Amino acid sequence: MSVGIRHDDLRRRNRAMVISAVRRAGQPSRTEIAATTGLSHSTISAISSDLIQEGILAESKGSETVSLKRGRPQVGLSLNPEAAAVLAVVLSLNSLSVAVIDYAGQVVAEEQRRLDTLTMSRDELIDECVAIVRRRLEDPDLDVQSVARIALAIQGITDSHARAMLWSPITPQTNIAFADILEREFAIPAIMENDCNMMAVALRWRDPDRYRDDFIAILLSHGIGMGLVLKGELFTGTHSSGGEFGHMIHRPGGALCRCGRRGCVEAYAGNYAIWRNARQLSENAEPVADVSDAEMRALAARARETDGPEREAYRKAGEALGFGLGSLFALIDPAPVAMVGASAAAFDLIEPALREAIAQTAGGQHSGSISFDTEPNELPLIREGCAMRALSFVDQEIFAPSIQARAGSVGKNVA
Amino acid sequence: MSVGIRHDDLRRRNRAMVISAVRRAGQPSRTEIAATTGLSHSTISAISSDLIQEGILAESKGSETVSLKRGRPQVGLSLNPEAAAVLAVVLSLNSLSVAVIDYAGQVVAEEQRRLDTLTMSRDELIDECVAIVRRRLEDPDLDVQSVARIALAIQGITDSHARAMLWSPITPQTNIAFADILEREFAIPAIMENDCNMMAVALRWRDPDRYRDDFIAILLSHGIGMGLVLKGELFTGTHSSGGEFGHMIHRPGGALCRCGRRGCVEAYAGNYAIWRNARQLSENAEPVADVSDAEMRALAARARETDGPEREAYRKAGEALGFGLGSLFALIDPAPVAMVGASAAAFDLIEPALREAIAQTAGGQHSGSISFDTEPNELPLIREGCAMRALSFVDQEIFAPSIQARAGSVGKNVA
DNA sequence: GCTCTTTTTTTCGAGCCTCGAAAAAATACT
DNA sequence: AGTATTTTTTCGAGGCTCGAAAAAAAGAGC
Structure with missing residues (x-):
């Protein structure tokens, strides 16, 4: 109640x-x-x-x-x-970026850096994040007093309180409470969010007609991520950011995944999996750390050219995504899907097998009516979602504050 | 907004x-x-x-x-x-039951009938439901005026507006708008709900300490159903009752499912699947229409006795359920699980393989901490959930009505 | 048996908030 | 310039919740 x-x-x-x-x-x-x-x-x-x-x-x-x-x-x-400003920080594989956004949603300053996130120590990672934020806050053009919120998005799992990164593929470090760290450092409220969730938030602001109450944003990248909006609300796990679509099981005991388990969707559809299959390596071969965008483009080009192992690799990716989506649709019913990320540019190679797989699942009866959209550039989307999330916080918590925190909730009414 | x-x-x-x-x-x-x-x-x-x-x-x-x-x-x-009364109607395979419940939640009358739902025509099915409700309403002990709501639960998929059965394994008929039919017939507001969702509702009322904000109720029966409560609210699909856990894909292209597709969890864990595997029939063998509880008990007894095909059948069921739950946990994070239905009595045979499978999935890190509870009797649970659902409606819509229906919502704020 | 203490419940006036109606404001049309 | 039209503000009425104080209903103590 x-x-x-x-x-x-x-x-x-x-x-x-x-x-x-x-x-x-x-x-x-x-x-x-x-x-x-x-x-x-x-x-x-x-x-x-x-x-x-x-x-x-x-x-x-x-x-x-x-x-x-x-x-x-x-x-x-x-x-x-001028009513306020927020900072949107995006930390992804080998890249850290920050943008200052005014209350009306316009970007007023930004900065981007390349890092070697996979080899950095915990403290180096934290220090880089703190430093990039500090540089923005020290900008003389910016009224520091007006900065009301910092939102940090990361590729990886975050906790449901939006305080910490629990696990991420971009670093061996775990459990870094970025939100708490930034909040302590700058005395500005901070939150930590999953990148794919922010993509979904951004899509909803960008195109509310298409992405309204129920839709799915899937990040096709080195790994596979998902942001899910159901009944108009961002869907998260009960304890974490959830929505680990990439780690649903496609084939029990199947291909080796970057997470160490076997048969995950990602182990067939992530860049490293496509690369591994294109080279006809064993499914047990250790996932490579990174595949460059150029290399993936070359694979896609070759797949379009000849019906060789590259095309088969994309077919397998499509199949895994299709069965995964099919299982997901069994739970939530079909919804529009946005494919985001560099590999979305190769969606033409993925789509046929994907649709064929979906048709074999419970969501299959509507297979034809499920529409896919592609957006190759994920970073702007993530940043935009981050910014909107932070601004919404300012709207609600700062400019429409409750007189006092209320007594704890007693659970909602389910019946 | x-x-x-x-x-x-x-x-x-x-x-x-x-x-x-x-x-x-x-x-x-x-x-x-x-x-x-x-x-x-x-x-x-x-x-x-x-x-x-x-x-x-x-x-x-x-x-x-x-x-x-x-x-x-x-x-x-x-x-x-005496403030009001509600009717809870439960339609399941070969069985139709109704209960009259007073406003305080006490059952004041009930009736149960055996039917051959699989062979009945559409009209026969509807007529039986109407007739059983009519008999209760004609009871001289009941003040018909006080009946404020009819809630009907069915094994199968219902639409998200709680008006119609879309598809059900208990009958070849589809798209029966039971709620509309009963409402027209008796001029009493009616709703139509999925049985597993009602199980979840009932569990929450029965044991709010254990089943509070996030939990899963799984019906182990001829088919496999699920009711899911997330963040204190019943989880449904966007268009239908959703949560078709039984039809998540366990093995692409695998065993033949009652739904006509292949590799669904149910095709390994439903009664007919266990029965099929225990008899060492092919995975392509047509699912049988029904297996009696006595026969299932005999299978379970034999499985406990010797390490033969029966035990292997239960092991396969556990494996399918485990990988299915693992995929589900990838999306929503682990949560307490209640196993409901006759086969829950054989959970001792299922649990080891189930836990082993979960341990191989993304939810696996918490494999040990996931707790299972069993409840062999589903019917009382479904009826109870139905009753509570109907009573909550009376609480909110009748005894705390809005002065007038408000203008349409404009979508919630996601950011 | 009576009074005192404690706890629950009701009463009452104050302060807000939203609403509808009417007034004021700002522009296009004639 | 006057009129029509639409938007915005003003103003009083009616409701709701709140805090403080009063009333009610018991046990404790003598």
Whole structure:
């Protein structure tokens, strides 16, 4: 059972809703907000007047759109870019990047570095992250006071409280509480998120028509990751970021996976698996640490050219992904899929076997109607998701705060 | 974004919360309710006074517990059994049952019938359901006016709006809108639910300590079903009841499943699969329609006795369940599992191979800590879940109604 | 048996919040 | 310039929750 609603919660929630409506719509008028929220004009007027006075929203006078209708013209409300700023940090294999984003969602500064994450020590990894954030915060153009949140995305498993990286393929280190470390270092609230989950968040902001309530984002890269939105909410595991689609079992006792187990989907569809099969190495061959994008492009080109082991490798990848998706669809029903990452560019090689495999599974009856979309560039997507996540936090926790933390919840009602 | 909260919603929600607190706690005092909901004593007092006046709650004077403390004794609030009644109908293979339950959750009447569901026509099936409900409603001891809800659980896939059975192993018929049919026939709101989901609901009411926020209920029967609670909420597919654990793919292209596809978990762990393997028939052998409980018990006894094909059949079942659970745990993280149904009595034969398989999967690191519980009798559980579901509906939709249906939601905030 | 203490429950006024209606504001049309 | 139209603000009414205080109902002590 959720906790009772008190009188002060009411204003808080409706404030949050107005902010959220503005963030989503861009420059909605008060009338439009009233329509989407279902609240009365008087209420919207009162709340937005507060928000403007507090410098959170602003009336966008500049964009005097040519009013085609007569009557008093609607005046658009927009987010005040200076109300706050957030940092989005993305840590992936051999790469660390950070972006400063203003409250309106515009990138105002960014920095990217190459690192050798696989060989770095725990402290080196932490120090690099702290240092790159510090450099951004020391930028004289930035008002440090306004930085309200740091969001860090990592390829790997994070805990469900968004505090720590539990395990990652990009480093042998485990259990690094990045969120706590950054928070202590800079006294700015920080969260730690899984990269694929952030991809899903970003897709939802980018194309809410296609990616609305239920969809799947799959990262086809050295490993296989997934971000899943169900019923309009990001799906996470009960203890971790969850959604380890790449480690569902495709063939019990099958090919050797980077995680040390056997038969995972990733052991057939990850870059290293495609590379291993293309070279006709044994399924027991130790996964290689990294395969360059150029090398993968060469494999794909060769697969398109001749019907040799390269094409067969992509076929096996498609089959593994297809049976994995089929099992997933048995649990959640089919949903639109976005294939993200460098290997999404080779989706033409993967798709036939993938569809054939799905057709043999419980999700198969709708095999034809499942639509796939590809997006080869994952980094911007992850960063964007990170930024939106951080901004949403500011919207809700800082600009629409509860008067006081409420007594603990007592569990929801399931029946 | 969810819709704005209006002033009248506030009372409605808090009313619902008080009712729910009473249903959960049994006979809580106003003070206890104030503590669990976080609302003030004044508010609880006002709301409970309303509810008593409306005949929904009652002060339980009878149970004067020996007050050990001094001071004014707490007076327990309880649900008024006569406030309403609900019907729980359970349709499973060759069996149809109905129970009338009063508002306090006590069974006041029941009836059970044997049917040959596999051979019945669509109309016969519908007529039997309508007839059994009609007989209960015509009972002179029952005030028909008070019946507020009918909940029907079926073994099979239901749609996500809880209106229709889409597909079921107990009948060749498909797409029967039982909820609509009953609703039209009796002018009583009806819902249609998946049996395994109702098992999960019931477990949560029965043992909220063990089955709280995240757990899995697996039905081991002729087929394999699953009910899943995640983050305190019943997990369903996006379009259907979902959670078709039995039809996750265990071995691509493997044993023939009752659903017509190959390699499903059920094709190794369902009763017919165990029976097929025990007789050393081919994996391609057509699944038999039904195996009696007595026959399954005999198989299990023989498996315990000698290390023959029977034991191997149970081992294969355990392996399939284990890899299936392992894949599931890759997505949702490990959680407590309840094994329900006649074959749960043979869980001793299944468990070793199951644990061994899980240990080879992503969920494996916690293999030892995953706890299994068994409950051989599924029918009472399903009925109980059905009843609680129907009662919760009455609690929320009838006794705490919204003043008017609100404007459509605009999607939740994911970031 | 009476009073005191303790705990629960109710009562009451204050403070917010949202709502609907009406007024004010801002523009196009004539 | 006046009128029509649409958006936004203002204002009073009605509800809801809250805290404080009062009332109620018992046990404890003498």
